[in-house]
Amino acid sequence: MNYAFIIAGVLLVVLNIAALLIWLERRLLALWQDRYGPNRVGPFGILQVLADVIKIFFKEDWIPPFSDKPVFVMAPGILMATILLTFAVIPFAPGFLVFDSNIAILFFLGNSSLGVYSIVLGGWASNNKYSLLGAMRASAQMLTYEVFMGISIMGVVMMADSFSLKEIVEAQEKTWFIFPQFAGFLVFLVAGIAETHRLPFDIPEAEGELVAGFHSEYSGMKFGLFFVGEYLGVTLISAIIVVMFFGGWMGPAFLPPVFWFFFKTFIFICFFILLRASLPRPRYDQLMEVGWKILLPLALINILATGAIILFL
Amino acid sequence: MNETLSVISLLRSKFGESIITAEQKTSDGTATIWVNPDDIRKALSYLKDEITSPFKFLYDLTAVDERKRLKRNGQPESEFTVIYHLTSFERNEDIRIKTALNGEFPATKSITEIWTCADWYEREVYDMFGITFKDHPNLRRILMPRSWKGHPLRKEHIARATELEPYVQEEYMRTEEDAELRFRPEEWGLEKQSEDTDFMFLNIGPQHPGTHGLLRLVLQLDGEDIVDIVPDIGFHHRGAEKMGERQSWHTFIPYTDRIDYLSGVMNNLAYILSVEKLAGIEVPDRVNVIRIMMSELFRIASHLVWLGTFAQDMGQLSPVFFTFNDRERIFDIVSAITGGRMHPSWFRIGGVAHDLPNGWEKKLKEFVSYFPKRIKEYEQVMIKNSIFKARTIGIGVYTAEEAIEWGVTGAGLRATGFDWDYRKKRPYSGIDQFEFDIPLGKNGDCYDRTLVRIEEMRQSLRIINQCIDNMPAGLYKSDHPLATPPRKERTMEDIETLITHFLGVTWGLVIPEGEAMIPIEGAKGSNGYYLISDGGTSSYRTRIRAPSFPHMQMVPYISKGYTVPDLLAILGAMDFVLADLDR
Numbered sequence: 001m002n003y004a005f006i007i008a009g010v011l012l013v014v015l016n017i018a019a020l021l022i023w024l025e026r027r028l029l030a031l032w033q034d035r036y037g038p039n040r041v042g043p044f045g046i047l048q049v050l051a052d053v054i055k056i057f058f059k060e061d062w063i064p065p066f067s068d069k070p071v072f073v074m075a076p077g078i079l080m081a082t083i084l085l086t087f088a089v090i091p092f093a094p095g096f097l098v099f100d101s102n103i104a105i106l107f108f109l110g111n112s113s114l115g116v117y118s119i120v121l122g123g124w125a126s127n128n129k130y131s132l133l134g135a136m137r138a139s140a141q142m143l144t145y146e147v148f149m150g151i152s153i154m155g156v157v158m159m160a161d162s163f164s165l166k167e168i169v170e171a172q173e174k175t176w177f178i179f180p181q182f183a184g185f186l187v188f189l190v191a192g193i194a195e196t197h198r199l200p201f202d203i204p205e206a207e208g209e210l211v212a213g214f215h216s217e218y219s220g221m222k223f224g225l226f227f228v229g230e231y232l233g234v235t236l237i238s239a240i241i242v243v244m245f246f247g248g249w250m251g252p253a254f255l256p257p258v259f260w261f262f263f264k265t266f267i268f269i270c271f272f273i274l275l276r277a278s279l280p281r282p283r284y285d286q287l288m289e290v291g292w293k294i295l296l297p298l299a300l301i302n303i304l305a306t307g308a309i310i311l312f313l
Numbered sequence: 314m315n316e317t318l319s320v321i322s323l324l325r326s327k328f329g330e331s332i333i334t335a336e337q338k339t340s341d342g343t344a345t346i347w348v349n350p351d352d353i354r355k356a357l358s359y360l361k362d363e364i365t366s367p368f369k370f371l372y373d374l375t376a377v378d379e380r381k382r383l384k385r386n387g388q389p390e391s392e393f394t395v396i397y398h399l400t401s402f403e404r405n406e407d408i409r410i411k412t413a414l415n416g417e418f419p420a421t422k423s424i425t426e427i428w429t430c431a432d433w434y435e436r437e438v439y440d441m442f443g444i445t446f447k448d449h450p451n452l453r454r455i456l457m458p459r460s461w462k463g464h465p466l467r468k469e470h471i472a473r474a475t476e477l478e479p480y481v482q483e484e485y486m487r488t489e490e491d492a493e494l495r496f497r498p499e500e501w502g503l504e505k506q507s508e509d510t511d512f513m514f515l516n517i518g519p520q521h522p523g524t525h526g527l528l529r530l531v532l533q534l535d536g537e538d539i540v541d542i543v544p545d546i547g548f549h550h551r552g553a554e555k556m557g558e559r560q561s562w563h564t565f566i567p568y569t570d571r572i573d574y575l576s577g578v579m580n581n582l583a584y585i586l587s588v589e590k591l592a593g594i595e596v597p598d599r600v601n602v603i604r605i606m607m608s609e610l611f612r613i614a615s616h617l618v619w620l621g622t623f624a625q626d627m628g629q630l631s632p633v634f635f636t637f638n639d640r641e642r643i644f645d646i647v648s649a650i651t652g653g654r655m656h657p658s659w660f661r662i663g664g665v666a667h668d669l670p671n672g673w674e675k676k677l678k679e680f681v682s683y684f685p686k687r688i689k690e691y692e693q694v695m696i697k698n699s700i701f702k703a704r705t706i707g708i709g710v711y712t713a714e715e716a717i718e719w720g721v722t723g724a725g726l727r728a729t730g731f732d733w734d735y736r737k738k739r740p741y742s743g744i745d746q747f748e749f750d751i752p753l754g755k756n757g758d759c760y761d762r763t764l765v766r767i768e769e770m771r772q773s774l775r776i777i778n779q780c781i782d783n784m785p786a787g788l789y790k791s792d793h794p795l796a797t798p799p800r801k802e803r804t805m806e807d808i809e810t811l812i813t814h815f816l817g818v819t820w821g822l823v824i825p826e827g828e829a830m831i832p833i834e835g836a837k838g839s840n841g842y843y844l845i846s847d848g849g850t851s852s853y854r855t856r857i858r859a860p861s862f863p864h865m866q867m868v869p870y871i872s873k874g875y876t877v878p879d880l881l882a883i884l885g886a887m888d889f890v891l892a893d894l895d896r
Contacts, residue, residue, distance in 0.1 A: 034635060133515075136536075206628065279629065
């Protein structure tokens, strides 16, 4: 029974956060871009998202006749499923955790790899050249960041001596891993942005080049899934960063742990939005070059150094 | 002038007296000669390649349907005249070479072998006049749809839809039209496959966020690498040149605003200067300074749009909002002075529409002190950003020679390090009285084009500052009888002045016959209105030389071998406007 509550709670919180993020992003971008953003529906325009969701629900569920229908329908589902599943292993606070897995990190990495299928399959099934190019870029991008993403967090795993996210948080009782694992953090941050396909790494989507890339042909609720999936992804990556490098729920005791967790996550979410407001988009070969030539060696050196320190000190 | 005359005598001594059938006097003083159609190719290649200080630059190539001319003034017999407008940078002189063609649908030799950029110009002439160019590699319509009947700039072609029966599209017409639109790569000169790859064809446009309007680029891709590009233009063609033959000299002014719709009155300036040259109007100093001030304001406004949208093309979301906000500040000033915003149509033949309002300098001073900080900000946000550098340095490179060969003007030319600005070299409206520098690039890549334009905004600001400080007193419109409309206080004196005003307003003024073109330095490149007057109330031929046209023609050449994202960078850095491209 308790589990059911937690699962329902997590789903409710996470999905609402994702929806709210759409509003938050639009308001924050507007703030940074000298304009207003949505401010008509409800106080500060906060009900704008609700209005959009209602609209999107009533849209015709259109599947392009030239597409590969089953795959086309499945693709956004894969994205949502993989991201939502990953939230199962996130420790929000002591006891506020769906599933304390001892391979939580592997679970997260596995799911994030599966998530790319939704983009590749979606782009492929759309039978549209722009989508195809987007899918191609997505797979190229995945080949780049998946490698060092996994390697970059191995330093944390070594220091916590566990793959369980809960134990990783508990291992940060004294110092957050951001300090000893700064290089790992940097590499993971870059990989995380690439993972969420947001600017500056929205290369598969590349609005100015590929129109909307892999989801050009999607509309209605299927597009909505991709859209919300993006924000869920941002929440997820921010949460993982907080768990692994910023001490998860740890914080001064005058506020409950769950507050600290969401507060830290919120800061990272804002950081993601700020990135979107400020950076241009690199070419995908440039991203791959940076990935293989700089970030991968950096991650490897980080592992070596961490290993050496743990072994000899 | 003497040197150009010596060119004419050089031509004579090289090819014999008979090569030049006539010399013509023009209102703008440009040396104009008529060359035998059979000799045109050798004459042009001689002028381009063999003489000292050659005419390397094909500024314009156009034609005129002479069959309705009344006052030819002893020009050679001609039904259609093809006009080649060449520029020599070393001499800083132009020469206009005309060739007379006779017959219903005459033919002449193509000069695409001499100038690569003649390709599109000749296609345009074919499209508009039905003149065939022998040996042209790909003589198809360029601006009009392929199913179009007739050639619009011929005098017998209708000028407005009301001259026709209401248009009905029958089912069979639609099928035909659809069949016409089906994409067959061979027709575009594109191979479907090479030895080891099947190519992918990608349509960028006509509706695409990266094309900034209705432009279609057919890409031949190998993966994401561009093998070839064929631009398909004409979606924005409104027949501005044809309208020029229908509107009176005065009522054509608002149409010019909408050619390069980002630089407003700067288009007026190019047109008005040519008209004033034809009419022989000298304008008061105050008019000159007002015109320069407004034009430079619009140059900044146009560059701001370019800067923001370029950043957008590179995936940077924010700058476009900042630049549009700043542009809005400029429009505030523009609307305070002119009453209009984007298209004020404010310049008049012989002056401007009305005097500057009281306190005009206050807002301008505010802007002049505010804007330099913003330029610095743009530099920090964009051109110092390493991703931005990685996306633009070494992309879309061309040398000064290539730029000249392809007809590039403006910032695109100066980014190669070639110092050519019509404001300095051919000062108009007294702009030689101002202190300003011409920024130059070095490498001719997208990054240098960005640097040049950003610096140009600073220099424009300098000019505006000098205008504020030194605005001369005086009249805002010339006293010349052809200045239109005459100043109000001069029209209410007696019946005679009232009649003059009335005729000027209803029929339009009569401009003496002649031809003139004053090239100006527009925001996108060199802009010029080549006007032929037959002594009527409207122009006999209005040729709009727009910079975007040759620039777009160059895109395939400079994009081959790059990837799709690079193409967007090249297009973004080029700064073209679709209305300017298609007219």
